[in-house]
Amino acid sequence: MPSVVPKIAEVLGPTLSFLTDPELNAMLDDPAVANFALGNPQEMALPELVSALRGVLEPQDKNWFAYKMNEPPSQRTIANAISPRLGVRFAAEDIFVTNGGFAAIASSLRALAGPGDEVIFISPPWFFYEALILAAGATPVRVVASAPAFDLDAGAIAAAVTPRTAAVLMNTPQNPTGRVYPPEQLRELAAVLSEASRRHGRTVHLLSDEAYYRIVFDGRRFVSPAAFYPATLVLYSYAKTLLAPGMRVGYIAMCLRCRTQGA
Numbered sequence: 001m002p003s004v005v006p007k008i009a010e011v012l013g014p015t016l017s018f019l020t021d022p023e024l025n026a027m028l029d030d031p032a033v034a035n036f037a038l039g040n041p042q043e044m045a046l047p048e049l050v051s052a053l054r055g056v057l058e059p060q061d062k063n064w065f066a067y068k069m070n071e072p073p074s075q076r077t078i079a080n081a082i083s084p085r086l087g088v089r090f091a092a093e094d095i096f097v098t099n100g101g102f103a104a105i106a107s108s109l110r111a112l113a114g115p116g117d118e119v120i121f122i123s124p125p126w127f128f129y130e131a132l133i134l135a136a137g138a139t140p141v142r143v144v145a146s147a148p149a150f151d152l153d154a155g156a157i158a159a160a161v162t163p164r165t166a167a168v169l170m171n172t173p174q175n176p177t178g179r180v181y182p183p184e185q186l187r188e189l190a191a192v193l194s195e196a197s198r199r200h201g202r203t204v205h206l207l208s209d210e211a212y213y214r215i216v217f218d219g220r221r222f223v224s225p226a227a228f229y230p231a232t233l234v235l236y237s238y239a240k241t242l243l244a245p246g247m248r249v250g251y252i253a254m255c256l257r258c259r260t261q262g263a
Helices: 004-019 022-028 047-057 072-086 100-112 129-135 154-160 183-200 256-262
Strands: 095-098 118-123 139-144 165-171 205-209 232-237 250-253
Touching: 004 129, 072 095, 072 232, 072 250, 095 100, 100 129, 100 165, 100 205, 100 232, 100 250, 118 129, 129 139, 139 154, 154 183, 165 183
Parallel strands: 118 139, 118 165, 165 205, 205 232
Antiparallel strands: 095 250, 232 250
């Protein structure tokens, strides 16, 4: 899709200019400077992660480092771990292990949307959302969160949904605002998307980027939109919690049974 490339370059232009600025890079050479621009860690990797990596480094069969798809033991482990946390009973076959959260978002967008489709994203967004939507061939539709608390604006989302809407992309806890969306707002969003799906005769999927769901403070409680809306794809990266974004391990979780029952 050559025509998409200039649009992606335009969207990412200011970010790339910032990241390649000589003054910024000179500052980053100082060990005392913390660089949060791309979410890189400022501390050493967790010793438990290093120990786990050492434990699986020794190959146990000829396919240990081969090209492969999902590993059933990994799928079962993820499903068993996230089901009680997210309040949704995921099965192993609902889990698709990905090359990090970035790949989880990009793969989901490409599976659900393409030329002629629209994808709504909540603004202010993570800086790559709009570019990833464009890369899938779809049209990004920006819906601004309600300041100063940056609440989900269900009315604005409802107004933005059209027959071309394939998905809504959001994250909670939200980057960059830090907003943890409460259950009442997620229920309202679920009602809006359910009604829009019925009205247009097309399921509007919800892509829930939950990379920060274990990083909450001040007694706040994380609740996943998947607990309220069956057509939710939970997208996750282990990078933030494990302080190891370069390891590139994440997943897509979608409760296929829940979606069938909720249709």
